[in-house]
Amino acid sequence: QVQLQESGPGLVTPSQTLSLICSVSGGSISRGGHYWNWIRQSPGKGLEWIGYISYSENTNYNPSLKSRVTLLVDTSKNQFSLKLNSVTAADTAVYYCAGDNGVSGIGSFEHWGQGTLVTVFS
Amino acid sequence: DVVMTQSPDSLAVSLGERATINCKSSQSVLFRSNNKNYLVWYQQKPGQPPKQLIYWASTRESGVPDRFSGSGSGTDFTLTISSLQAEDVAVYYCQQYYTTPYTFGQGTKLEIK
Numbered sequence: 176q177v178q179l180q181e182s183g184p185g186l187v188t189p190s191q192t193l194s195l196i197c198s199v200s201g202g203s204i205s206r207g208g209h210y211w212n213w214i215r216q217s218p219g220k221g222l223e224w225i226g227y228i229s230y231s232e233n234t235n236y237n238p239s240l241k242s243r244v245t246l247l248v249d250t251s252k253n254q255f256s257l258k259l260n261s262v263t264a265a266d267t268a269v270y271y272c273a274g275d276n277g278v279s280g281i282g283s284f285e286h287w288g289q290g291t292l293v294t295v296f297s
Numbered sequence: 298d299v300v301m302t303q304s305p306d307s308l309a310v311s312l313g314e315r316a317t318i319n320c321k322s323s324q325s326v327l328f329r330s331n332n333k334n335y336l337v338w339y340q341q342k343p344g345q346p347p348k349q350l351i352y353w354a355s356t357r358e359s360g361v362p363d364r365f366s367g368s369g370s371g372t373d374f375t376l377t378i379s380s381l382q383a384e385d386v387a388v389y390y391c392q393q394y395y396t397t398p399y400t401f402g403q404g405t406k407l408e409i410k
Contacts, residue, residue, distance in 0.1 A: 221401060221403050221404060222347070222390060222392070222401040222404075223401075224397075224398050224399040224400065224401075235397050237397070237398040238398065239398070271346055273346075279337065279349070279352035279353065279356070279358075280333075280335060280352065280353070280394060281394065282335065282394025282397070282399045283335075283337045283349065283352045283392075283394050284337075284339075284347070284349060284392075285349045285358070287346035287347060287348075288346065289345075289346060290346055
C-alpha cells in the first residue's frame with residue numbers, strides 16, 4: 176500500500192519561499208503513468224489543486240499559482256517536492272501531497288499524505 | 298476553470314435514512330471517446346485527508362461500503378448514502394478530473410439529525 180508523508184517548515188515569513196517534501200513509501204515513484212500532486216486546503220478557498228509531476232518530470236501547474244510554483248522529483252530518494260515563492264498570508268493552508276493509483280485515472284487521488292499546516296506569519 | 302457546485306452546503310439526516318448530495322459542473326466532464334465521467338467523490342473527517350469513495354462518477358473504491366453510490370452524467374451528479382451510519386458524519390467533496398486545473402466542489406457537511 177502506497178503511503179505519502181509531507182515534511183517541511185510549519186512557519187514561513189511573508190515574501191519568502193515555502194518548501195515541502197513528500198516522501199513516498201510502499202511503491203516506486205517511478206511507476207509509469209502515475210502522477211504526483213500537491214493540493215492545499217484553507218478555510219477561505221477550500222481544496223485547491225496546485226499541480227502534478229511525473230517521475231519523468233512532466234509537470235502541470237494550476238494557472239492561478241503557476242508563476243510562483245515549482246515541482247521537482249527525486250527518484251533516487253522516492254520523493255517529490257513543492258516550492259512556492261513570494262508567499263503571503265493567503266498561502267496559509269494545510270498542504271497535502273497525493274497520488275493516483277493508475278486505475279481511477281490521472282487526476283483522481285487515491286493516496287494522500289496526512290497533510291501539513293503551513294502558516295505564513297511575520 | 299470548471300466550476301463545481303455542490304448542494305446543499307450542509308445536511309442533517311436521521312440514522313438509517315437516505316442522504317443525497319448533489320454536484321453540478323459548469324461544463325460536461327464526460328469524455329465521449331471512452332464514455333467515462335471524470336468525476337470523483339471524497340469523504341473527509343476532521344483532522345484527516347480526503348478519502349476517495351467513488352471514481353468515474355459511479356465506481357466504488359475497493360473497501361467502500363455498498364451503502365455509498367454515485368450516479369449522474371455530463372454535468373449533474375449525485376452521491377447517495379442509502380442508510381446513514383454514525384461513522385458517515387463528514388464533509389463530502391466532488392472533484393472533476395476531466396481537465397486541468399482539477400477543481401473541487403465547496404463541500405457538503407453531513408450531520409446526524
